[in-house]
Amino acid sequence: MRAMQASQGFSVQGGSRGSGAMDLEAIRALVAEDMEAVNALIHERLRSHVVLINQLGGYIVNSGGKRLRPLLVLLSARACGYNGDRHRLLAAIVEFIHTATLLHDDVVDASELRRGQETANALWGNEASVLVGDFLYSRAFQMMVEVESMRVMEILADATNTIAEGEVLQLLNCHDADTTQARYMEVIRCKTAKLFEAAARLGAVLGGMPPEVEEALAAYGMHLGTAFQIVDDRLDYSASSEQMGKNLGDDLAEGKPTLPLIYAMEHGSEEQRVLIRQAIETGGLSAIDAVVEAIESTGAIAYTDAAARREAQWAMDRLASVPDSRYKEALRALARFSVERTY
Numbered sequence: 001m002r003a004m005q006a007s008q009g010f011s012v013q014g015g016s017r018g019s020g021a022m023d024l025e026a027i028r029a030l031v032a033e034d035m036e037a038v039n040a041l042i043h044e045r046l047r048s049h050v051v052l053i054n055q056l057g058g059y060i061v062n063s064g065g066k067r068l069r070p071l072l073v074l075l076s077a078r079a080c081g082y083n084g085d086r087h088r089l090l091a092a093i094v095e096f097i098h099t100a101t102l103l104h105d106d107v108v109d110a111s112e113l114r115r116g117q118e119t120a121n122a123l124w125g126n127e128a129s130v131l132v133g134d135f136l137y138s139r140a141f142q143m144m145v146e147v148e149s150m151r152v153m154e155i156l157a158d159a160t161n162t163i164a165e166g167e168v169l170q171l172l173n174c175h176d177a178d179t180t181q182a183r184y185m186e187v188i189r190c191k192t193a194k195l196f197e198a199a200a201r202l203g204a205v206l207g208g209m210p211p212e213v214e215e216a217l218a219a220y221g222m223h224l225g226t227a228f229q230i231v232d233d234r235l236d237y238s239a240s241s242e243q244m245g246k247n248l249g250d251d252l253a254e255g256k257p258t259l260p261l262i263y264a265m266e267h268g269s270e271e272q273r274v275l276i277r278q279a280i281e282t283g284g285l286s287a288i289d290a291v292v293e294a295i296e297s298t299g300a301i302a303y304t305d306a307a308a309r310r311e312a313q314w315a316m317d318r319l320a321s322v323p324d325s326r327y328k329e330a331l332r333a334l335a336r337f338s339v340e341r342t343y
């Protein structure tokens with residue numbers, strides 16, 4: 001499959017690539033001590049007397065994830081002046097929820113590769129993956145109780161329910177070539193962006209910020225998560241397997257009508273529209289080269305990149321009411337990373 005180049009030179013107010021802005025490692029360094037404590041907490045709370053849970057759970061939490069959602073909890077809490085340690089517990093909870101969704105996703109999608117490794121379901125089977133995912137969800141709710149905050153419970157319970165709705169919506173869209181951009185965006189907002197939104201909102205709640213700042217950070221998280229997922233969907237047609245850590249073309253193989261496909265179908269020739277429609281409806285990769293050619297010739301990658309950049313800019317715009325600090329700048333840098341990344 002021919003690789004396509006991501007658009008370069010993303011530029012936003014407050015910095016751009018090559019201007020000395022923070023990279024991901026610099027962002028992480030700001031909360032390195034917090035993240036170390038979160039990782040220790042994740043391993044501690046993952047333990048169970050059931051050996052299979054320890055094996056499978058340990059495999060997926062140690063499989064090289066970016067930990068962006070817990071990082072967002074830590075950064076938003078510090079940006080809001082929080083000086084306690086409950087943000088560490090909340091960060092671990094958010095990561096458990098995210099990990100549970102990954103286990104369930106891979107079963108539903110019949111995925112065999114994630115982050116460059118075999119998926120848990122490929123190694124242990126679908127039944128074990130679903131059940132350990134359930135364990136992680138329930139462990140997350142056990143940990144929520146320790147925070148002793150109904151507001152925190154409300155945010156995370158609402159997020160978890162919305163994520164489940166997003167999963168079902170995505171299932172309904174699979175193999176449906178009539179999926180619109182609006183339906184695609186609804187899935188992203190529910191399935192991916194909602195947990196980013198909750199992570200950013202939790203920091204504001206811990207910091208005791210006024211409602212307008214809480215809502216601003218929540219909106220930042222929502223736009224950040226949306227940008228992140230749009231880029232993920234673009235990378236499925238433009239990155240290498242080594243960069244992405246998964247099989248390229250997986251979305252097409254699963255019949256998922258993502259933005260590059262939807263746009264190419266909307267703006268391509270009649271022959272291209274028929275080709276992409278059939279590819280979505282039947283799944284598989286038999287027409288992958290022709291589909292990639294259609295995506296290239298219609299400018300679908302550039303359109304998808306522009307959509308992601310708009311979301312990232314909207315995310316940064318929402319930070320205006322957050323007090324200035326190095327943590328706020330890290331939040332801005334995280335938005336830039338979400339669209340500049342190649343993996």
